[in-house]
Amino acid sequence: MTELRNNAGLSRRTLLQATGAALTIPAIARTTAAFAQEKLAGSGEVVVYSYGGSFTDGVRRLVYEPFTKATGIKVVDVVADLSEPQVKAMSQAGRIDWDIAYVQPQNYPSMHDAGMFVPIDYNLWDEESLAGTPPRARLKDAVELFSVGLLLAYDQRAFPKGGPQNWKDFWNIKDFQGSRGLNADDYVRNPVIALLTAGVPRKDIWPLTDDKLDRAFAKLNEIKPSITKWWTAGGEPTQLLINREYAMTTAYDGRVLATIRQGAPIKMAWDGAYLRPQYGTILKGGPNTENAQKFVAFLNRSKIAAAWTQATGYPGPNTNQLDHLPAELIPLLNINPEIASKTVIEDAAWLASKRPDGKTNANYLQGRWLAWRAQ
Template sequence: MTKHVSCVDLVRGLSRRSLLKSTAGLLSVPFVAKSTTAWAQEKLAGAGQVVVFSFGGSYTEGLRKYVYDPFTKATGISVVDVTADFSEPQVRAMNQAGRVDWDTAIVQAYNYPDMHKAGMFVPIEYGLWDDEALKGTPEKARLTDAVVSYGTATLLAYDERVFPKSGPKNWADFWNVKDFPGPRGLLGANARSNIQAALAADGVPVSDRWPLTGEKLDRAFKKLDEIRPHVAKWWTAGGEPPQLLLNREYVMTNCYDGRAITAIRQGAPIRIVWDGAPITYNYWTVLKGGPNNQNAQKLIAFVNRAKIAAASTLALGYPGPNINQLLHLPPDLAPLLSINEENSSKLAVEDSAWLAAKRPDGKSNADYIQDRWLAWRAR
């Protein structure tokens, strides 16, 4: 369990609070699973508190309602929130100062390798997890000192009013403006999702996508040159793509899965295509030197129980790794999620280890790609 998932989280510079903004449609869905104190009595009961990093806003509100309050009720441990757009700068600063005030942090996969090597995390106590959580969470998501908290895919979404019978089925169709005419949308700040889409459109299979060599990047940017005149708007905030589809400003766009799914469940005439969708992950970690490490371990064990994982997905719109949660989710939601086997088999997982690796000039591969993207956008 020492090899981490080959994935990287959302592009640096985007507001995490904006990205994981309110999924009101999900929050309104009744959730029948209720935690009781007896439910977690054997291994997770305790006292005191746990200081938990969170992204604030509706993200924290959703977790408070569906995860943290039930955790306190079940275990007797109170949850104290600390919020920021990103955890990594504060975690590094606390580690260097030798004073760690938090117990948990959610860390981007891109940042995990260096922080892991620096010894900033303690091993996850999987002995606290119940059998359903262990069996439902793939081993590749359970690292020695981190566990996937949620995944975010950037998939193809289209207006089914424009293509009611035979819409686009892959990224090649996204580039096919003759058979699928109309204005497109692409994420303006994210180099990697667009580069991966371009490579898919140019016939590069998922198995050959990584590493993104210079030859592949040249190929991707040449392909992006083709679609650029058809991009009506380079979107920035996560809520834009569904809204611009509804406004008929796009006929198709790339879009975060949680945003598209929320819109679909609210009745929007949007369809999603999973084929070749890039997916990224974040990790739960327990911080070395934190004041309440054992309580943090209990919280992470609780979060990954199937019913609580389902509640978290309802609150956030982005699923954790435990596939057994599908048994506890509304029947209209489960088939739409990335962890559903039919969808997960089509995903393109980013190689975070390669992206984090340093180039001869000292830049990471991710920074180099982003620099090329910004130069291309500025042309």
């Protein structure tokens, strides 16, 4: 569980830290009777997994309550640190108590192969939802709910003449002096940003072949002496920037966004940021499958997608939500097309694939990372 939590960067703790600083949330999710099309109306309930704390408080107010008003279906949320162990246990027991679970991309393939999810009914989606949501985010039996970006964040006070704008600047200790931070446990994203620094184009990052990894770790050797503290919890990087213990660091975009909106002198640099999606799935055998389909369709409407972004700081994939978000927020979001064009999107299928020795590529990467860190 520790491995999954560290690899995803999305433990319940991390998400709560990322959303602990309340955003200023306008009333963008007001719904009327006309908003709910007849095909989404219903009764009863839907049981939805969530992370708890401020994350769930936000989506209750801006997503769940509007859904109930529009459709007549009550949302019952259940909280767990990670959903996958719970879903697997329910599947083995032959009793599925939830309807919707959030699944980390590396865990999705094996659970999909085991037949744990039902196909998404895209016939319930309206035209703007389908048009605004790219095909890569609409799998047969899963939908991208939101993406977390790992990006370069820096302290403006440390660079009054202009701060670092990409990973090459992060490695450039001559022109951009100051203490650096990296995640101690991120055995996937750290090598990727090192490859970008080494000059590998974004489109050529995947697969992470052994020769590419050799280049990545050679590059990491260069920056290792300048890492003054290896962070482990999602709230650490921004706090260390505020305290001036870091001049620059990797950080999760939602956490940086919340801190900026509180007035902290922190800047984002999106060039080469790493995006990792989180999937929403409807569990096979769940008690309210029909209502779950309606919930997923509702969630991906542009106004509700915007409400989700406002509530959590982590945007879903429907780009039409940009029409319903405050103008000052858009330059800070990974859903912004200008920003998205600069990012690397995780290849979860490759990470989950098995090598000749039976290990997954992710497990192999972890082994190489741990050996490098121990040097």
